[in-house]
Amino acid sequence: MAPERTIIQRIGSHQKFPCGINYGNGTKVRDGHTLIESLSIMYYLEETRPQRPLMPQDVLKRAKVREICEVIASGVQPLQNLIVLIHVGEEKKKEWAQHWITRGFRAVEKLLSTSAGKFCVGDEISLADCCLVPQVFNARRFHVDLRPYPIILRIDRELEGHPAFRAAHPSNQPDCPPEAAK
Template sequence: MILHGYWRSGTSYRTRIALNLKGLTYDQVGVDLRKGAQKSEAFLPINPQGLVPALEVDGAVLTQSPAILEWLEEAHPEPPLLPGDAIARAHVRAMAAMIACDIHPLNNLRVLKALRETFSADQAATDAWAARWITAGFEALEALIARHGDGWCYGAEPTLADCCLVPQIYSARRFNTPLDAFPHILAIEQKAADHPAFMAAHPDRQPDANLS
């Protein structure tokens, strides 16, 4: 498998976590979003949408991280990232969707670039924009984790929801979003910091990481 992604992309990050949790081996190809490589002649044939991640597997290219995570669960069911019960699976998928559909799209690079270029937003304004949507989403997630979690978002083992949450926490810290009101979320962040699959997926540890 070949994962085309960007070290600091939340969607690439969540995909790396899931691949690592499944114990799968994959190569990485960096796509530098800051330089517009996602729109290059080299990358658009891989993903015509010009977004990361894209996962090459068995002669196919999979795009959109929620679809990739669901494929991983179907093609490599052990260890499971969804509970066995149908209602529980729906809860996990809902928690993941709150991040992947309602939080992350509003603070990704495309949106922040539009805020800067179209509305002349400075760093403080873009941070405030991101924090507005992160905070609203985390308020709901905190309540759901308190209801369903037992160390992780749902139960005592990491699920697809945790694959999405941990990168969103990383983004929240980049945007200087206060997190003190979310003790359950912070506990998951700490737990992930000691988990090999999450540690290996961290942006700072990726081959294309540019920390400058």
């Protein structure tokens, strides 16, 4: 089994789950099931551990959370995967990442302009926040100018001190590249 990663199981309590991504075999989660893709893992954890939900009860707010998660998971995050960046090449990696992060963050910022409260969707932490924070980390890693995204920055600042988000921060993971660590 791969090294442990901290996964936000429920805000207010985080646990270490042995998991490692191997696209041929998927990701093993604590219950022994094998899943692939971050969102399917997050939805699984949400549905199997309902004590502290990360999805709002309100149907429209739930849809907004999913909308933000999908924009990030489909339009921002995959374009920064190692295999994609290797294909792009070292000389164009930063430019490529900046382009796609900027494009995705424009869309996310627009969505947040109508859904955000203290966090991405209202005043409760949701799965959308769990998707956003790692992408802000990547944006900083690739030196994206974040000034055009004041809502994203405000939400990230709000979450950076939360114990579960601190523990799950990419720089606190065993496979974090040294150049990306805090």
